[in-house]
Amino acid sequence: MHPREAHSPEFDVVVVGAGVAGLTAAALLQRDGYRTLLLEAHDKAGGCAGYFFHKGYTFDAGATVLMGLDASGLHTQVLARLGATVPESTLIECVPVHLPDRTVNITHDQAVWTHERVARFARNAAEAERLQAFWQLVDRTADAMWAATAKLPALPLRRWRDVVANVRLVSPSFIGVTPYLFSTVGDVLRRHRLEDNAPLRAFLDGLLLITAQETADRAPFLNGAAGLDIYRHGIRRARGGMKAFIKAHVEAFCALGGVLKLRQRVTRLTPQPRGGYVVETERGLTVHAPRVVVNLPLWNIPGLVGTKLAAPLARSLAKAGKGWGAFTLYLGVRADVIPANAPLNHQVLLRYGESFADGNSAFLSLSEPDDRASAPPGRRTLNVSTHTEVDAWWNADAETYAARRAAVAERLLTAVARVFPDIRAGIECLLPGTPVTFARYTGRAQGMVGGLRTTIWNSNLFGIGVRDVGLPNLWIVGDTVFPGQGTPACALSGINAWRDITGCWTLQAPLVKPHPLRAPSSAALTPETPLSGRRAEGKAVV
Numbered sequence: 001m002h003p004r005e006a007h008s009p010e011f012d013v014v015v016v017g018a019g020v021a022g023l024t025a026a027a028l029l030q031r032d033g034y035r036t037l038l039l040e041a042h043d044k045a046g047g048c049a050g051y052f053f054h055k056g057y058t059f060d061a062g063a064t065v066l067m068g069l070d071a072s073g074l075h076t077q078v079l080a081r082l083g084a085t086v087p088e089s090t091l092i093e094c095v096p097v098h099l100p101d102r103t104v105n106i107t108h109d110q111a112v113w114t115h116e117r118v119a120r121f122a123r124n125a126a127e128a129e130r131l132q133a134f135w136q137l138v139d140r141t142a143d144a145m146w147a148a149t150a151k152l153p154a155l156p157l158r159r160w161r162d163v164v165a166n167v168r169l170v171s172p173s174f175i176g177v178t179p180y181l182f183s184t185v186g187d188v189l190r191r192h193r194l195e196d197n198a199p200l201r202a203f204l205d206g207l208l209l210i211t212a213q214e215t216a217d218r219a220p221f222l223n224g225a226a227g228l229d230i231y232r233h234g235i236r237r238a239r240g241g242m243k244a245f246i247k248a249h250v251e252a253f254c255a256l257g258g259v260l261k262l263r264q265r266v267t268r269l270t271p272q273p274r275g276g277y278v279v280e281t282e283r284g285l286t287v288h289a290p291r292v293v294v295n296l297p298l299w300n301i302p303g304l305v306g307t308k309l310a311a312p313l314a315r316s317l318a319k320a321g322k323g324w325g326a327f328t329l330y331l332g333v334r335a336d337v338i339p340a341n342a343p344l345n346h347q348v349l350l351r352y353g354e355s356f357a358d359g360n361s362a363f364l365s366l367s368e369p370d371d372r373a374s375a376p377p378g379r380r381t382l383n384v385s386t387h388t389e390v391d392a393w394w395n396a397d398a399e400t401y402a403a404r405r406a407a408v409a410e411r412l413l414t415a416v417a418r419v420f421p422d423i424r425a426g427i428e429c430l431l432p433g434t435p436v437t438f439a440r441y442t443g444r445a446q447g448m449v450g451g452l453r454t455t456i457w458n459s460n461l462f463g464i465g466v467r468d469v470g471l472p473n474l475w476i477v478g479d480t481v482f483p484g485q486g487t488p489a490c491a492l493s494g495i496n497a498w499r500d501i502t503g504c505w506t507l508q509a510p511l512v513k514p515h516p517l518r519a520p521s522s523a524a525l526t527p528e529t530p531l532s533g534r535r536a537e538g539k540a541v542v
């Protein structure tokens with residue numbers, strides 16, 4: 001336990017929301033001696049990277065695969081600073097992408113992948129050369145992006161301090177990719193005269209949609225290259241699924257003396273004339289805090305602080321636009337309908353030339369055959385997800401909603417059957433999730449998930465920063481601020497808030513002393529919300 005007064009009735013920081021970004025920020029701050037209260041609306045931490053139990057299965061709620069768990073990865077660095085153990089994980093060696101007329105195996109092995117990505121798409125020798133050049137550029141750009149990310153960028157540039165901090169990003173490899181700062185993936189495809197290769201386009205669009213939330217014509221090339229490279233770079237599945245990953249963070253936070261309160265939905269943040277905020281929850285908890293870190297999408301912020309105070313966020317909200325929703329199927333299946341050596345992840349496109357949403361494109365994630373933390377003996381979990389527009393779900397009456405849900409579920413099962421033909425016979429439990437489900441369990445406005453639809457104008461130098469809400473001592477973290485979606489990106493936003501608050505620059509920096517920032521002088525909690533047993537409450541969730 002950290003030696004500071006963990007049982008003092010005051011907090012230096014309140015973090016709203018225990019998603020990956022909130023957990024990362026909260027645990028790092030607590031590690032540096034900032035007494036941190038983490039308020040979570042749900043009965044478990046994790047949010048879109050969380051988990052739930054059903055009929056003996058433990059399902060991942062949203063995210064299923066992780067980057068940043070390798071030896072030098074971002075999550076590993078965070079857990080090391082917290083003194084926590086990195087959960088065991090399995091490297092995903094191959095992700096087959098099943099297109100309507102061919103299967104493309106994306107492999108972690110560079111040599112195999114270098115051959116596959118040309119052989120599967122080239123229609124003649126000249127095109128093979130252009131494909132090679134395109135993919136080599138993708139590799140170089142992705143390598144530069146990963147190297148820059150490892151140096152913990154803090155974009156967009158808002159103050160001189162940010163400029164100085166980001167000078168560290170500049171390297172010869174990074175300078176080499178800057179000419180593409182204003183290019184989309186589509187622009188680069190045109191430059192390589194590959195834009196009319198329909199299977200290649202469909203392959204790229206499907207991959208870009210799950211990594212950048214945009215297809216080639218709008219996805220920025222820098223971000224797109226990193227997205228197209230994730231399997232070569234290395235993704236992993238935590239043993240025991242996302243529960244093991246989230247548990248590592250929650251346990252570290254609680255062991256350091258952090259206070260996690262579950263089932264505490266924050267309803268209001270009110271700035272105080274003498275500085276700091278009053279944080280109020282649905283269940284009557286009122287906390288005064290000098291600093292607040294909010295792990296909610298931008299779309300939720302006006303609802304918390306009121307539209308008047310959120311006015312400075314208007315430009316950022318316009319940049320954010322409308323997010324995607326997700327439709328998910330959580331399947332508990334008999335193991336005998338899935339070959340034991342089948343890759344854990346697959347992507348399926350049913351038809352060329354149609355929207356990728358609502359089941360035409362599906363991402364499949366299996367638990368390992370021997371993963372008893374996820375499924376009972378002889379059973380496996382299978383998550384299937386697809387993009388969907390949120391409005392259609394919120395505007396539907398009950399009958400239309402049910403019919404739509406059944407239709408998308410059926411289409412996803414058709415996609416799964418492309419890979420595992422006997423799947424229907426082996427299903428023991430089936431739960432669909434719509435944007436309405438995501439809104440209910442994660443509190444995200446309209447169930448919009450996965451961050452922003454990334455464009456040149458809402459990412460990197462033009463991204464949305466952790467301070468852009470424009471209120472003093474209030475930071476936003478999560479997948480709608482820089483650098484965007486995915487668990488390492490969310491962790492980086494949490495790190496950026498921690499850096500802003502502590503003044504630390506690297507995760508290897510020595511521990512700092514909290515700044516004595518306008519801490520409320522009176523008791524931080526109202527009398528009717530005693531703190532006794534609070535740490536046990538935090539521990540009870542894992």
Ligand SMILES: Cc1cc2nc3c(=O)[nH]c(=O)nc-3n(C[C@H](O)[C@H](O)[C@H](O)COP(=O)(O)OP(=O)(O)OC[C@H]3O[C@@H](n4cnc5c(N)ncnc54)[C@H](O)[C@@H]3O)c2cc1C
Binds near residue numbers: 022047441443484
């Ligand atoms: C179907 C799906 C699959 C995905 N797959 C992957 C994947 O394989 N790999 C990957 O890296 N990423 C994946 N992602 C993206 C990734 O899961 C998210 O980008 C990331 O988890 C978002 O984290 P966050 O911290 O921004 O916010 P959230 O996860 O949204 O966390 C916010 C937290 O705040 C809580 N909360 C909300 N309102 C309140 C309130 N008023 N008061 C208190 N608490 C509140 C919520 O309950 C939640 O716990 C996937 C997303 C989805 C939806």
